[in-house]
Amino acid sequence: MNLVEKILARASGRPSVEPGEIVVAKVDRLIMHDLSGYLTSQVFEKRVNTPIPDPTRVVMVFDHHYSPPTEQQANVLQHNRKWAAKHGITLHDCGNGNLHHAAVRNGHIKPGMIVVGSDSHTPVHGTLGALAVALGNDSHAGTVLPYGKAWFKVPATVRVHLEGTPNPGVTPRDVALWLVGRIGEGELNYRAVEFAGPYVRELSFWDRWLFPLLCVDLGAKCSFVEPDEVTEAFVRTLPGGAAPELLVRGDGDEAEQVLRFDVGEVEPQVACPPTVGNVKPVREVAGTPIQHAELGGHGGGRLEDFRAAAEVLAGRTVHPGVRFNLVPSSREVFAEAAREGLVLALHEAGATWFPPSTGSNQAYNMGALASDEAMISTHARNFPGRNGSPDASMYLASAATVAASAVAGVITRADDERGNA
Amino acid sequence: MRFEGRCWRFGDNIPTDRLVKTQHVLEPMDVIVQHVLEDLNPDFPKLVRPGDIVFAGKHFGQSSGRAIAAKALQATRIGCVVAETFARTFYRNCFEIGLPALEIGINPDLAADGDRVRADLASGEFTNLTTGRTARGAAADPFLVDMLDAGGLIDLAKSRPEVFR
Numbered sequence: 001m002n003l004v005e006k007i008l009a010r011a012s013g014r015p016s017v018e019p020g021e022i023v024v025a026k027v028d029r030l031i032m033h034d035l036s037g038y039l040t041s042q043v044f045e046k047r048v049n050t051p052i053p054d055p056t057r058v059v060m061v062f063d064h065h066y067s068p069p070t071e072q073q074a075n076v077l078q079h080n081r082k083w084a085a086k087h088g089i090t091l092h093d094c095g096n097g098n099l100h101h102a103a104v105r106n107g108h109i110k111p112g113m114i115v116v117g118s119d120s121h122t123p124v125h126g127t128l129g130a131l132a133v134a135l136g137n138d139s140h141a142g143t144v145l146p147y148g149k150a151w152f153k154v155p156a157t158v159r160v161h162l163e164g165t166p167n168p169g170v171t172p173r174d175v176a177l178w179l180v181g182r183i184g185e186g187e188l189n190y191r192a193v194e195f196a197g198p199y200v201r202e203l204s205f206w207d208r209w210l211f212p213l214l215c216v217d218l219g220a221k222c223s224f225v226e227p228d229e230v231t232e233a234f235v236r237t238l239p240g241g242a243a244p245e246l247l248v249r250g251d252g253d254e255a256e257q258v259l260r261f262d263v264g265e266v267e268p269q270v271a272c273p274p275t276v277g278n279v280k281p282v283r284e285v286a287g288t289p290i291q292h293a294e295l296g297g298h299g300g301g302r303l304e305d306f307r308a309a310a311e312v313l314a315g316r317t318v319h320p321g322v323r324f325n326l327v328p329s330s331r332e333v334f335a336e337a338a339r340e341g342l343v344l345a346l347h348e349a350g351a352t353w354f355p356p357s358t359g360s361n362q363a364y365n366m367g368a369l370a371s372d373e374a375m376i377s378t379h380a381r382n383f384p385g386r387n388g389s390p391d392a393s394m395y396l397a398s399a400a401t402v403a404a405s406a407v408a409g410v411i412t413r414a415d416d417e418r419g420n421a
Numbered sequence: 422m423r424f425e426g427r428c429w430r431f432g433d434n435i436p437t438d439r440l441v442k443t444q445h446v447l448e449p450m451d452v453i454v455q456h457v458l459e460d461l462n463p464d465f466p467k468l469v470r471p472g473d474i475v476f477a478g479k480h481f482g483q484s485s486g487r488a489i490a491a492k493a494l495q496a497t498r499i500g501c502v503v504a505e506t507f508a509r510t511f512y513r514n515c516f517e518i519g520l521p522a523l524e525i526g527i528n529p530d531l532a533a534d535g536d537r538v539r540a541d542l543a544s545g546e547f548t549n550l551t552t553g554r555t556a557r558g559a560a561a562d563p564f565l566v567d568m569l570d571a572g573g574l575i576d577l578a579k580s581r582p583e584v585f586r
Contacts, residue, residue: 275483
């Protein structure tokens with residue numbers, strides 16, 4: 001069995017499981033943000049409303065809001081706080097960062113766990129060697145909260161094997177975006193996706209994070225990187241430390257299919273409107289005007305992103321026609337950015353810091369666009385209608401490309417921007 | 422489980438954000454339902470009738486895992502939703518809330534707006550009664566059919582708690 005199969009077998013009390021089987025398995029963590037928590041609590045209260053036997057498994061992070069701009073939104077947060085307090089659910093209130101980053105940074109996610117949530121990027125926790133799956137509100141309300149369990153169909157696994165050496169200026173996010181374009185949206189529907197190969201092995205934990213993050217756009221159910229010494233070293237830095245008894249590794253070659261890619265072919269990439277799969281080399285859309293740039297979102301707002309931006313902005317300033325917004329993914333990232341001098345450097349270059357949150361994700365607290373505006377960001381989604389006008393344009397790229405575009409006022413490769421200076 | 426009705430055709434890769442736009446997520450369902458898919462077909466929320474069938478392309482319902490998108494489509498009182506392929510959270514949510522869903526594989530020109538169509542979840546068969554063309558998808562898993570019969574996952578868990586204890 002591989003990691004996914006082993007975790008599902010253990011959590012469903014079976015000696016083994018096979019792809020296609022439906023099992024009912026014990027869930028270790030339910031993670032929700034302010035919107036999914038609200039919707040789940042409403043279904044739970046109206047239709048289930050039992051005690052929650054083990055509320056320590058349930059975590060809510062307010063990340064779409066850092067400070068509610070309307071009474072309606074304030075009411076949503078207040079409702080969530082009362083619901084969490086009533087049941088003993090762990091709550092990280094406004095300002096604690098993005099759901100997935102805050103869940104990891106606060107020690108809620110460990111290798112070998114089954115993690116569920118409504119947020120579609122929940123599978124990102126496969127980076128730690130957890131089995132992490134997005135389920136809907138009715139699963140949470142109907143089975144996860146009252147019984148601590150959920151139903152799962154055991155997925156077949158596709159291994160994405162990445163090898164080769166990236167060209168200078170090509171970052172892991174470029175490789176991740178390129179893969180979505182190469183494999184295609186929805187093409188790995190219902191599969192588990194393992195990211196493997198020498199390229200993946202050499203990445204740091206937070207660079208690996210960008211790969212399981214994208215699996216939802218391929219249609220996958222979940223994704224993982226086989227835990228290794230990078231995973232173990234990272235987990236030791238988290239509150240609660242390592243949980244070696246939870247560490248699960250696969251037995252070998254249990255993949256239905258292996259897709260091999262040479263990352264040496266990749267150049268800087270950008271996902272263009274209207275979907276995440278519309279990926280092009282940056283040079284094909286270079287010169288497109290943008291008015292907003294942002295480092296933030298489920299895959300952005302990492303320390304690595306702010307370092308990359310500071311490098312691009314060294315000796316330069318943000319274009320006067322661009323608002324360049326910086327949204328740390330967690331309080332820990334903001335603290336580290338401050339210690340490294342990135343906070344002041346990027347502030348003085350003309351960028352604006354926002355509270356740790358999920359930033360412009362769906363524009364609940366920031367980032368709505370007028371119909372003739374465009375944004376380039378490290379966010380994970382660019383569907384029309386998510387951020388203000390459905391006619392606005394959203395581009396997704398690496399932190400280096402976002403920063404270079406913020407300087408130029410048009411979509412630009414970071415190496416071209418350096419050449420122009 | 423057989424459904425027959427008037428077809429509404431939608432394209433590929435339609436995200437939940439177009440079923441329920443961001444600005445409506447926190448609104449009551451009677452408001453949300455007036456805007457379902459309106460950016461893609463303004464007539465749909467105005468003219469959809471009970472028993473109609475939505476037929477979409479590839480990877481329908483991608484993006485958010487929140488069940489509210491499937492619930493909004495259910496609130497239009499369509500009979501069932503058919504797609505070439507579904508995003509998996511959307512497919513799961515359909516059964517969990519009691520909205521029948523049939524996946525038929527890639528068949529781009531099988532039906533157009535206004536065609537009379539029939540979907541059979543038990544056999545996986547989809548028939549365009551206007552043109553006579555047919556396609557056969559995978560029959561729904563028996564566990565999912567039980568879920569639909571129960572009225573959705575919450576009702577299933579209430580009537581058969583031993584499954585989840």
